[in-house]
Amino acid sequence: MAREKLIEMARENLGYVKAGTTQLRPDVLRVPAHHYFEADRFELEVERIFMRMPLMLAFSCELREPGSYKSMVAAGVPLFIVRGRDGAARAFLNSCAHRGAQVVPEGNGKARRFTCPYHAWSYDEKGALVGILDEDEFGEIDRGCHGLTPLPLSERAGFIWVGLRADCPVDFDVFLAGYDEALAHFGFEGWHLVSRREVAGPNWKIAYDGYLDLYHLPILHKDTFGPDFPNKAIYTPWGPHQRVSGPNPLLLDLEKKSEEEWPTEHLIGGVWTVFPHVSIATFNAGGAGVLVSQLFPGKEAGSSITVQNYLMAEEPDEAGREEAEKRVDLLEYVVREEDYATGLRQQQALRAGGRKEVLFGRNEGGGQRFHRWLDRLLATDDEDVNDALGAGDPLAD
Ligand code: FES
Numbered sequence: 001m002a003r004e005k006l007i008e009m010a011r012e013n014l015g016y017v018k019a020g021t022t023q024l025r026p027d028v029l030r031v032p033a034h035h036y037f038e039a040d041r042f043e044l045e046v047e048r049i050f051m052r053m054p055l056m057l058a059f060s061c062e063l064r065e066p067g068s069y070k071s072m073v074a075a076g077v078p079l080f081i082v083r084g085r086d087g088a089a090r091a092f093l094n095s096c097a098h099r100g101a102q103v104v105p106e107g108n109g110k111a112r113r114f115t116c117p118y119h120a121w122s123y124d125e126k127g128a129l130v131g132i133l134d135e136d137e138f139g140e141i142d143r144g145c146h147g148l149t150p151l152p153l154s155e156r157a158g159f160i161w162v163g164l165r166a167d168c169p170v171d172f173d174v175f176l177a178g179y180d181e182a183l184a185h186f187g188f189e190g191w192h193l194v195s196r197r198e199v200a201g202p203n204w205k206i207a208y209d210g211y212l213d214l215y216h217l218p219i220l221h222k223d224t225f226g227p228d229f230p231n232k233a234i235y236t237p238w239g240p241h242q243r244v245s246g247p248n249p250l251l252l253d254l255e256k257k258s259e260e261e262w263p264t265e266h267l268i269g270g271v272w273t274v275f276p277h278v279s280i281a282t283f284n285a286g287g288a289g290v291l292v293s294q295l296f297p298g299k300e301a302g303s304s305i306t307v308q309n310y311l312m313a314e315e316p317d318e319a320g321r322e323e324a325e326k327r328v329d330l331l332e333y334v335v336r337e338e339d340y341a342t343g344l345r346q347q348q349a350l351r352a353g354g355r356k357e358v359l360f361g362r363n364e365g366g367g368q369r370f371h372r373w374l375d376r377l378l379a380t381d382d383e384d385v386n387d388a389l390g391a392g393d394p395l396a397d
């Protein structure tokens, strides 16, 4: 994406700063309360959103070396991603061609071959079956047809997106809508993964609503982030993805300079959400670090798991690492004890019934857009999903 779009966003932000106003939708949006707890709805979301949309599952920087891999379970699907000796990253269902066992243990590592722990069949980095124990006795099978099942993958802007279905119907270009070009301004491929945590939370949408929500910041987080946070939000969409930023008075200083001199790091602040499950939070203070939260639905509607990843532009030394861990301790505390603790109680109250709807205000355009995208995609069959993704902002409907 051209830098012009970043400049354009900064100009829009400045407009609100000077006017002392913020972005407002024409109306309040009402979302049925049962969307947050009904089992049928949850199953449809897993099937039509998580199983169908490309998910941002790994960072280029955690799979730098040939043979480095990451094995995980995403939305119930065991898979692994591996960097080949040719430099390409590939993803596979983590299921052996013999009787389906999981071949690669969960976690990050490095290997030349992947050997199944059940009967030692082995696979190479391209998923080819390269070893069958006691092959003469096993009987004849065509090795070429018994490799690991590849999953669609695209590596862009330092992130690795994977589709959880081998027959993923979504065109990654249509889905990303140029957002990867915007994210490329961070240069994440050269960054470092410094810390990783896992936090259990409420229904994934209750959790995700919070990442799009600046309205709550000075209230819910008054004892941690402090009450001075702006609670106003400006949203910029690229397809279903949205960047969120508060009106930023620091941008006023930029106006003294020509646009070419506006430093990129001043133009990329705020929270960059990646539909349907990632938030990239930038911080002004404390060195160049971002918190990338990857949210996954749990086993049922009322649970989710968030993986918090702290990435830094420069590899920290010992002292820098300690400082970063302290920062992540705070971020984990805020999410666990403030956001998700509130979310779990909210969920309990919603499930108890009596409330038909929840509200997203005119000032909460991000949440409005997120729920409208969900409604649109949940109503769309596979054959029409790319048209639905390319059909423009649902808030304009
Ligand atoms: S299930 Fe993998 S070798 Fe048998």
Ligand SMILES: [Fe+2]
Pocket: 210, 216, 217, 220, 221, 339
């Ligand atoms: Fe929050």
